[in-house]
Amino acid sequence: MAASTAQAHGFELADVQVMTHLQPMTLQIQIRRSNGDDVSLDDCARLSAPMGDAIDNAALPIEAYVLEISSPGIGDQLQTDRDFRTFRSYPIEVIYRDDEGGEQRQQGSLLERTDEHIHLNVRGRIKRISRQAVIAVQLTSPSG
Template sequence: MDKELKNNLEILLEEVAKEFNLKVYSLNLLTNQNPIIIKIIIKKTNEEDITIEDCSRFNNPASAVIENSNLLKCSYVLEISSQGVSDELTSERDFKTFKGFPVNVELNQKNSRIKLLNGLLYEKSKDYLAINIKGKIKKIPFNEVLKISLCTRQD
């Protein structure tokens, strides 16, 4: 029942989302809660950031389509949000935004014992990533980098 309900809700909500140039990134039903919680994470179709206004504008039409569908016969709480910021840095925008932030850099170095570096994001070029490790700038060729992630503090 829950899977069928979720699929039906997702179909209805996708139609509403299209009207606002949004898409439903994920939909979760927390049926173990009383009242049930419907968590919807939305994304813009043009990949721009979601604002609180986007969530607010989507809320009433989403609520109306759920009510009019008669799929739920109980009370519920509707939560609409964005997916938030990913810890992994991938785009040029990420590197500009998080310059100076602490990062973990996973390395792909076959003959090295060092598999992870931790420092402050300093610079990204087309050939290398530079991080500040205790005041020293270390340039790492991109062919040696597996993953770059934000971290909460320097270890």
């Protein structure tokens, strides 16, 4: 329902989170433009009413809720090929398992994601991390 509402207004659904531990419950919906352009605050505001109507008309067992519409940003995980193309050269943090199974974190600028590796620039050096070892990749601020 959220995906079709977003699509009807020229957006793609990037993520949906339902925060039931908050009172009232919060629905966080992240969108991106279908054509790859940036999402503005006005875009989020324009989609809010139709998305709220779609949720209300879906007869979900929800009494009160807060609807938050935004676009992916700092702290959000990169998951799709499109995410990795869109955020090329942005600062990221890769969380991965090393050869001994320990969890490691590496920050740098995203260069690319291939079928086998994630390539990032770490202070002028290229670091390759096997995709099989990657737990998560998320956007960070330039200072980390």
